[in-house]
Amino acid sequence: MSIHVLTGQGAPAVPGPGDHLPTRRPRTYPSDTSEAEWRILAPLVPAGGTRPGIGGRPVSYPRRDVVDAIRYVMRTGCQWDALPVDFPPHPLVKHYFTAWTRDGTLGRIHHSLREQIRQVEGRTADPSAALLDSQTLRGAETVPRSSRGYDAGKKVNGRKRHIVTDTTGLLLAVLVTGAGVQDRDAGHLLLWILRTVFPTIRLVWADSGYAGKLVDYATTMLGITVQIVSKLAGQTTFVPLPRRWCVERTFSWINRCRRTVRDYERLPEHHAATVYWAMIIIMGRRLTRHHATAPTLPQPARAP
Template sequence: MPQSFALACVESNSPSLSCDCLAHRFGNAADRPDRVPSYVSDMTEAEWQVIRAVLPVPAWLEGRGGRPEGFCHRQMIDAVRYVADNGVKWANLPADFPPYRRVHAFARRWQVTGLLAELHDRLRDKVRQKEGRAVDPTAAIVDSQSVRAAANIPRSTSGWDGGKRVGGRKRHLVVDCLGMVLAVAVTAASVQDRDAAVPLLERLRKMYFSIRLVWADGGYAGRLVDWAAEKLQLTLDIVKRSDDTTGFVVLPRRWVVERTLSWLMRSRRLARDYETLPAMHEAMVLWSMTMLMSGRLAGRRPRCFQPAGTASAVNTPGRT
């Protein structure tokens, strides 16, 4: 990247080159704190301040075991966002990020320990408050999406969706009325929606006791409706297409979760399933949503222009 372009990026994205992440303040981070944000997936200064305020405290900082991290939290998060946004292999991370093995270990550790879910839920609460909603939702929408699997996906966790004619995996989402993810589960594509909904709705009830109503499509009709009412005290409202409807029609309530599924497809890592473990696919869904929510909370990403007078004006399109 030309030096003049890099300087323009610094001026618009990072007014201060010093890093205030926990790893630099209290850990062993001795890497390059002056890394210049160069990619669309990199957090702007406004986004970093949003995420910095809700970052979960690692165990080592609270004296609960583990060693202080040796790499910048901001750079680690930017590296994971780069993988989610661009769909590259971990080994193909650009050289200005920390070593890819450390980045993958960071992403895996945050998924296993629940730190990623904690960060995601805190950002979702901020979005709901910004939109004038209560933190605890009272209604939700459930749906699924089948995606093709890459060659590295084991057969034990993949299958064939006969209805969509897709071989791979299926991600099941429960979202609130703003389209923010409340719960996610990844199964083989052969698993029926109503079967996957049983553990998903059980988890939803444990996490959000305030929810009383869940909208769903015809794939969830049948015994699941009675089971949800008896076991979980949830009203499962089936929103069906009318018999005389032809072509594409926006259905009440169901369009919200359909929009969320389309948001996820913007992340190339989620356009096809590349994750060996279904749990890592679920983590990539949460990473994708954190990118969307941090951008929404921080406002539109500023454009990064080449200074006037150069041979050609170069800019990086912003993310809304």
């Protein structure tokens, strides 16, 4: 199993010697960052470059172009080597996708955006309640046998992503496993990590797949109350259930990026990274809307 939890911690980002290298590439794709989005993301993306006394290769391609190239792959679902020619070379883009996943940069970006959204919406930065659910995905031929499985209930061979969200649907944690892993087994691990990383959480809603010993374990060992939201009596079609609809909506948000609809990644942590990038796109645009609609405070009158 591959565990990925957004904590905002890890190795510190390595800043460059100055501002980001300016970009001259026209923004022509729907996945490109707008000027307002980049103003939010730029402080969170390492600028890179040569540092006095340490060294480092000078930056050749603007980091904004690299971010836009990653977002293009996530949004369209294309292969890395099918990137349009106006982006940086695909080996460089794939390198930063991997490096930022490994060194914690991706987690810090996601963590910061989530906190900003919660605060501008009048909530505390750390949630007190969460929702837990899973989704099974078909695995492409690039997914190795060692990290895939068979979900007998869904009749799907591939992987399963278990996510935890806050009550507004913002992502807190991702656990990627083989499709054959039971929800309650993954739930033990996710709840333990959730208690460690987000100690303010005391209540979690989940479906009946997490019922049983997991509820007792969470209460006695972690101090977390797990409430099971079961289907309605006689329910045979989809019905929005209280609380559970929030995490189901998050899955639909994630699936707007075609790269996440099926699992193409060789490593489970890279599939978790695609989920984070999908949420970063959503949160960045949500923040720009908040900033655009924020009331303008009157400026104090100048003294004559």
